[in-house]
Amino acid sequence: MDFAFTPEEEAFRKEVREFVDREFPPKWREHALDFFSNAGGPYDEQWSLHRAMAKKLGAKGWLSLAWPKEYGGRNSMLLQHILAEELSYYRFPGLDPFGVGMLAPMLLKSGNEEQKKRHLPGIAKGETMWCEFLSERDAGSDLASLQTRAVEDGDYFVINGQKCWTTAAHRADWGFIIARTDPEAVPNYRGLSFFLLDMKTPGISIIPIANMAGESEFNEVFFDNVRVPKENLVGGKNRGWFVVMGVLDFERSCIPAYGIARRNLDDALEYARKTKPIASALRNRLAELIVECEITRLVHYRAIWMLDKGLIPNYEAAMTKVYGLEVNQRVTATVCQVLGHYGVLTEGSKWAPLDGQAPSRYLRSIGNTLEAGSSEVDRIVIAQRGLGLPR
Amino acid sequence: MDFSLTEEQEMLRKAARDFLATECPKKLVREMAKDERGYPLELWQKLSEVGWLGLIIPEEYGGSGASFFDLVVLLEEMGRACLPGPFFSTVVLGGVTILETGSDEQKQELLPKLAQGKLLLTLALTEPSARYSADGIQTKAVQENGSFLIQGTKLFVPDAHVSDYLICAARTKETGIPEEGVTLFLVDAKSPGINCTLLETVVGDKQCEVTFDNVKVPRQNILGKLNEGWSVLEKVLEKATVAQCAEMVGGAKQVLEMTVDYAKQRVVFGHPIGSFEAIQFNCADMLIDIDGCSFITYEAAWRLSEGLPATQEVAMAKAWASEKFRRVATISHQIHGAIGFCEDHDLPLYFKRAKTWEVNFGDANFHLDKIATMAGI
Numbered sequence A: 001m002d003f004a005f006t007p008e009e010e011a012f013r014k015e016v017r018e019f020v021d022r023e024f025p026p027k028w029r030e031h032a033l034d035f036f037s038n039a040g041g042p043y044d045e046q047w048s049l050h051r052a053m054a055k056k057l058g059a060k061g062w063l064s065l066a067w068p069k070e071y072g073g074r075n076s077m078l079l080q081h082i083l084a085e086e087l088s089y090y091r092f093p094g095l096d097p098f099g100v101g102m103l104a105p106m107l108l109k110s111g112n113e114e115q116k117k118r119h120l121p122g123i124a125k126g127e128t129m130w131c132e133f134l135s136e137r138d139a140g141s142d143l144a145s146l147q148t149r150a151v152e153d154g155d156y157f158v159i160n161g162q163k164c165w166t167t168a169a170h171r172a173d174w175g176f177i178i179a180r181t182d183p184e185a186v187p188n189y190r191g192l193s194f195f196l197l198d199m200k201t202p203g204i205s206i207i208p209i210a211n212m213a214g215e216s217e218f219n220e221v222f223f224d225n226v227r228v229p230k231e232n233l234v235g236g237k238n239r240g241w242f243v244v245m246g247v248l249d250f251e252r253s254c255i256p257a258y259g260i261a262r263r264n265l266d267d268a269l270e271y272a273r274k275t276k277p278i279a280s281a282l283r284n285r286l287a288e289l290i291v292e293c294e295i296t297r298l299v300h301y302r303a304i305w306m307l308d309k310g311l312i313p314n315y316e317a318a319m320t321k322v323y324g325l326e327v328n329q330r331v332t333a334t335v336c337q338v339l340g341h342y343g344v345l346t347e348g349s350k351w352a353p354l355d356g357q358a359p360s361r362y363l364r365s366i367g368n369t370l371e372a373g374s375s376e377v378d379r380i381v382i383a384q385r386g387l388g389l390p391r
Numbered sequence B: 001m002d003f004s005l006t007e008e009q010e011m012l013r014k015a016a017r018d019f020l021a022t023e024c025p026k027k028l029v030r031e032m033a034k035d036e037r038g039y040p041l042e043l044w045q046k047l048s049e050v051g052w053l054g055l056i057i058p059e060e061y062g063g064s065g066a067s068f069f070d071l072v073v074l075l076e077e078m079g080r081a082c083l084p085g086p087f088f089s090t091v092v093l094g095g096v097t098i099l100e101t102g103s104d105e106q107k108q109e110l111l112p113k114l115a116q117g118k119l120l121l122t123l124a125l126t127e128p129s130a131r132y133s134a135d136g137i138q139t140k141a142v143q144e145n146g147s148f149l150i151q152g153t154k155l156f157v158p159d160a161h162v163s164d165y166l167i168c169a170a171r172t173k174e175t176g177i178p179e180e181g182v183t184l185f186l187v188d189a190k191s192p193g194i195n196c197t198l199l200e201t202v203v204g205d206k207q208c209e210v211t212f213d214n215v216k217v218p219r220q221n222i223l224g225k226l227n228e229g230w231s232v233l234e235k236v237l238e239k240a241t242v243a244q245c246a247e248m249v250g251g252a253k254q255v256l257e258m259t260v261d262y263a264k265q266r267v268v269f270g271h272p273i274g275s276f277e278a279i280q281f282n283c284a285d286m287l288i289d290i291d292g293c294s295f296i297t298y299e300a301a302w303r304l305s306e307g308l309p310a311t312q313e314v315a316m317a318k319a320w321a322s323e324k325f326r327r328v329a330t331i332s333h334q335i336h337g338a339i340g341f342c343e344d345h346d347l348p349l350y351f352k353r354a355k356t357w358e359v360n361f362g363d364a365n366f367h368l369d370k371i372a373t374m375a376g377i
């Protein structure tokens, strides 16, 4: 075993930090949104910054680090992960988890040459932002029961129905969508197909939904005779489920939980150092969370290491997600507790510590154990696929 | 980064698992809990023959010169098997201390014998205060005519009843700063004035009370430098702590395997209980705990092996293993139902070890306190 980074990897991390230091506009630095809000695009001005920074990251070649050399990458999931870890730690915008973290690796695995040629460059340059249309109001954990239809019509598939909880749909240029192409299929997951969807296609209407932190990151989206050219079908008709399973594995291993959680924890530690003495129970709790963050980091690097070896982390990806985001949920709650009474003051109050962000991060963290598949589903994956327990 | 074992380590792991499967059945583990000595002499000789007593001893002193990480791989298997006997006290507590601080002469004298299975050692560190910090060392050693006289009581000393030498930490100078003035003595266990009593323990492992009543130790039996023993002990304790975590990781892995096997095969309401979600969630949590404990233990072991600072990682590993092995064992009992509650079931062997190993070298609270202090809070 070896827990060290190579000198090149260390140098890369340093380069990322210098980049962040140089490029982060001071105004935003102080009011930085975290990884989730950066990706969700709740505010116009913030989204413009997200896009501008994505282009800068693209220009450095940092949005395709994990790709094979022939597609302009450096063949290193580890470098991509180091980037995500650093950016999320500094709450730096510009990294699109849907395009960079999920769609690109999926296309490299299951897309055809034309699809790769057409869609990878926009992701690599930071020009195309993506969103993910999987869930519906009545199909979340039981995704295979989804009702949105896609019907063949000449050179097109025509999509009708509605998706829900689609993060950044109101911002994205493209989306990937799973829809039912065979309503008779038994079992039902054998009747699903996976498409790439230009968000400018007529017939798409989007209604943002404010989450409980008061931010509009996700949306309800309606499809009314939306025509998708057949070349945008990925993985073959009625084979969409297998594509989605891959997307989910990538999704679970692309959320940089350590960077997110450790930064939140560091805010609390810094505050606690200034306001000593703190209650011994809280001191213990903070120490526990330091350990939990380190374990989050290690469990995640295990999955990344597997990806670089050409293995697909499966229960390992689910563990990365469920553990890391549950840790973040515990961290955000503890941050508020460290602030005590001040932990209820929000942005705008002159008394609010930490820019008044602690309560909104705490509220937002309730979504952490639902998004990208709920914690319960992750535990089922670990139990059944990791430990081989019967279904 | 690399999350895999080397080929040699994989071989060592497999060899250890096979060896222990035949040489250390649970029947033996149970017998040894009641046995006065606590281990069969033949088993000790075999451990020497396969080269594991001298695993981390350099070749020049008759060992195989393997790394500390290799030892961790081996200890994980020993934890899995609940191996009884003085391996930990002799190889880790004794061997590591001598490697860290012994003079060349002392190493020449002691290490080859240790590797051959002809010398048993232990560390007499903790006292009735049961503290692993420097202020726990109250036993005194005073100089008299080129010798030292040791006076005090050591408690929770593993395997002292069979050890040839006790490495005793005693206070040789009072400066008001607990870390100063501690000296390590190599004490012949047969010296007049030593009295050793076995403690009654949960596991039936052999922990002792050792009293030193003006025990005379020649000056040349000092290990390392006079008054400077604590910094050596810190290093030894870091390794011992991680070694303990390795046993815990091994024990926890074995418990999970037993649990999953049982959950697949036990049928209730017409279904294997492993198909019930409540059971699956519990098993998933066990695996999360175990993977977390393994990686943090391996990280700490790797840092120690590479000679990197590891204080924080060691504390993290023990804080975590202490809580999680206990939790894993508790959940496993729930999943096993009443059958696992029987004294002659294997599961209690692990539950009891989880309790014992939790407190060795500091429990979770002890290490969390260290972590908080390091974080400046």
Ligand SMILES: Cc1cc2nc3c(=O)[nH]c(=O)nc-3n(C[C@H](O)[C@H](O)[C@H](O)COP(=O)(O)OP(=O)(O)OC[C@H]3O[C@@H](n4cnc5c(N)ncnc54)[C@H](O)[C@@H]3O)c2cc1C
Binding pocket: A131, A132, A133, A134, A135, A136, A137, A138, A139, A140, A141, A142, A164, A165, A166, A167, A168, A218, A367, A368, A370, A371, A372, A373, A374, A375, A376, A377, B277
């Ligand atoms: C912040 C946020 C962002 C999101 N972004 C997107 C997005 O961009 N694109 C997208 O497609 N979706 C998105 N989602 C939707 C997300 O994937 C779903 O919320 C998730 O899959 C759960 O589905 P559900 O909300 O319908 O809950 P349900 O499936 O109804 O589940 C309700 C509860 O029942 C539990 N449950 C369900 N099945 C089982 C079972 N078999 N055993 C035990 N417990 C079970 C669940 O774990 C949960 O606790 C987002 C969600 C959130 C909160």
